[in-house]
Amino acid sequence: MNISMRSKDKPIEIVNLVAAACLFLAPWGFGFTSDWPAAWSAWLAAGMLAVYAVASWRSSSGRNAWTVGGEATIGIWAICAPWVGHFSTNQPAMWSHVMVGAAVLLAAALDVIWPHMHGSRMA
Structure with a gap:
């Protein structure tokens, strides 16, 4: 299922890549590299988010349910x-x-809600 019709327009992927970069760099930037659960959680979540964003970016059919669902799960x-x-x-x-997490979850929610608010149909 194609969540949105914007295969050429990639603002959600950009938001998710920036969010992934911020979360990945946060342990160094905010000084919590010695807190292993926090640092590893940040690095793993950022890595998974980046993988989903790149997969969605490279998909010829645009964003689909599995990428939006995966990103929402990472946000949660x-x-x-x-x-x-x-x-x-x-x-x-x-x-x-x-x-x-809130930014990623909001981006995923808007990606699902936006087409309905503007009369676009899900493919």
Whole structure:
């Protein structure tokens, strides 16, 4: 199923790649590389998000349900990771995850909702 008709227009992928880069660099930028659960969560989530964004970018059919669903799942993980990984007391790590996760989840939600708001049909 093709979520949106914008195969040439890639703003969601750009948002996700920027979000992935921010989350990947956050452990160094905010100084939580020594907090292994937080750092590894950031690196793994960023890597997975980048893979989904690149896969969606390179897809000839545009964004589809599996890429949007995968990105949304990574966004949910990033939001929940500080509590699941027991690093919610590390404020820089917690907020890095929550903010990036919220941005990714919002981008995925808008990608699903936007065509309906503007009269486009899902293919």
